[in-house]
Amino acid sequence: MQVIATRPKSLTDTQFTYCPGCLHGVAHRLIAEAIDELGIQDTTTGVAPVGCSVFAYKFFDMDMAEAAHGRAPAVATGMKRARPDMQVFTYQGDGDLAAIGTAEIVHAANRGENISVFFVNNAIYGMTGGQMAPTTLPDMKTTTSPYGRNTDDVGFPIRVCELLNTLEAPYFIERVSLLSFADIVKAKKAVLKALTYNKERKGFTIVELISTCPTNWGMTPVDSLKWAKDKMVPYFPVKNFRDKGVK
């Protein structure tokens, strides 16, 4: 029998805890494939967030840490400073990274901390049941913005890549999406680049991945992909903001 597709080595065989149509599995796979391709599984470690991907520490086949909500960049900083011989990444959602963990992400980026951040943005709190996130779109309904996000009252969605792009230190900042096969291929390239720079100890790298949440958006997976493409991508443009590796 010929094996033509298999689980990446850097993922364990633990079953994912994600909903049908969720894209966390795709994001996990891209990171694991990139780690495999770079041959750094034995020296890589990651930090799981609080959110739907809270169990990421079980899914990546390497030593992992689980952080308090929003604190992954600080935890990763401690790990990287203690073990500069290892590649350290964080995996965080929008509530974790852009609300409760705003200080940690900004300062880790500003230090040029030698870590890779994978930031999954689906404009909502998933695990707690669909509350408003810092990236929830204007007028978008959630359980804590039941009449739609009122920007006069709670402000506008935060564009994290653009915000971090005002800092001097970050080495690589890119926003990608996971909304089509072609998008996923492009996303893989960005993930691989971030981890390559990580391996080369170039500095802080972040990849934002525009994703969906069919369960809490109340849509089918297919409709979610279309909605994200039509509504999210115009507000969160998919592009490379910075790549200090390109002269």
Add this chain to the structure above:
Amino acid sequence: MAKVLMKGNEAVAEASIRSGCRLYFAYPITPQSELIEYMARMMPKVGGTFLQAESEVAAINMVYGAAGTGKRVMTSSSSPGISLKMEGISYLAGANLPAVIINVQRGGPGLGDIQPAQGDYFQATKGGGHGDYRLIVLAPASVQEFADMASESFDLADKYRIPVMILSDGMLGQMMEPVEFKKAATDAEIEEMGNRHKEWCIHPQEEGEAYHQNQINSLEIDPTVLEKHVMKLDEKYKLIEKNEIQVEEYNINSNNEMICVAFGTASRIVKSAIDKLNAEGRNIGLIRPITVWPYPYATIAKSLHDKVKKVMVFELNLGQMVEDVRLAVNGKVPVGFFGKVGGIVFTPEEIKAQIEENL
């Protein structure tokens, strides 16, 4: 090694480096600033990591990450900053991580002031963060003891995989006393300290080493698993209560008229007052808990006999440790209390007068 004259804040920093601590994360706050500044100067000279974090919250989470690699790591702060660290301390305890946290206490609540106080006793010994957990808490009473507690704290943290807090105060942090340091750990010894934790800590998959997927974690979503995890922590705490209580008994004898109980800075002042009274023919004893968790309940209970008419507790707060003393005394004799707050430290004369009034 010859004695040197140093501030408590600097002495404990130097002693920590000598104990093999090469990772330090903290945020500036008075009255512990000399500690963070000493680390900023000295860590680069020994090839260690000094990092000024963006917040107390970030600092304790950096400690969490570094502790997850099994290496000796420390942070320090003062009361309001320690409150901010409480989330991270609960996570450290829940994840069985060794780390050392120094609290140079100041007056509270809220922003309070920057003078010495002991108002964080409840926070340090009864929780502070969420959930069922304990810290080992050591309370020094001199600069020498403050420094000695550095290596002791790291050893205890490593032995039990537990966060250890040194509960000092602005007086001990700021004052200068002669201090003698232990020999500094060599690089080889420091490496060996870290290697002891390989069974559970984050480290590369090394050649020839058995496969590992170590997880630094305090999350157990299945209640039956979490119950086991918390019960296991409790077993550890019971073992610590059995093995690690430290207490100083000063002039405790079968003719004591009164037993005083005080810890840290307060105990020094009580000791001066007792010395004066005993020179005048009184027989007053002092029990000074050195570990305030685990607490020396048995030592206090054992000191009570027919001649002891009262137990007096002196603290730089409005009565926190006195609750533990009452538990130990268990109604056998009256327990009195005298305290000062606002960062005001009582004088030996005030204590002497209090003791005389209560005899």
